[in-house]
């Protein structure tokens with residue numbers, strides 16, 4: 001008997017047919033995705049208000065725990081940098097870490113840190129503290145803006161991209 005695609009899909013997605021490991025994976029994925037959605041909403045509020053409130057801080061701590069505390073420290077310590085290349089206007093976000101600088105791509109939800117790399121290799125939705133920090137810094141407008149010329153763009157990108165590989 002050949003099952004049609006919708007039937008197969010239904011079988012696959014009915015919890016009965018999902019293996020336990022896969023259920024945990026889907027649960028983690030859902031949890032992290034809803035946390036990321038909550039972060040985006042909070043950042044919209046921060047941007048609209050022009051400041052971060054105690055309620056925001058409490059909510060973010062509840063959502064991300066130590067990840068948020070590290071992100072918040074990075075923002076307060078001025079570790080989030082926005083590089084704007086001229087004349088192209090290309091933008092690159094960097095979070096300065098203890099060991100090296102991390103290249104963060106907020107739209108792609110990508111970061112060059114090991115933490116991010118290992119989670120993504122394990123097929124997990126994940127937001128590292130650099131990405132959290134970048135989002136909050138951008139919403140607050142609390143970051144250093146550095147202008148560079150396009151001719152050193154490739155050089156800098158290569159420096160920043162030198163990751164664990």
Ligand SMILES: [Zn+2]
Pocket residue numbers: 102111112113114115116128129130131
């Ligand atoms: Zn990171």
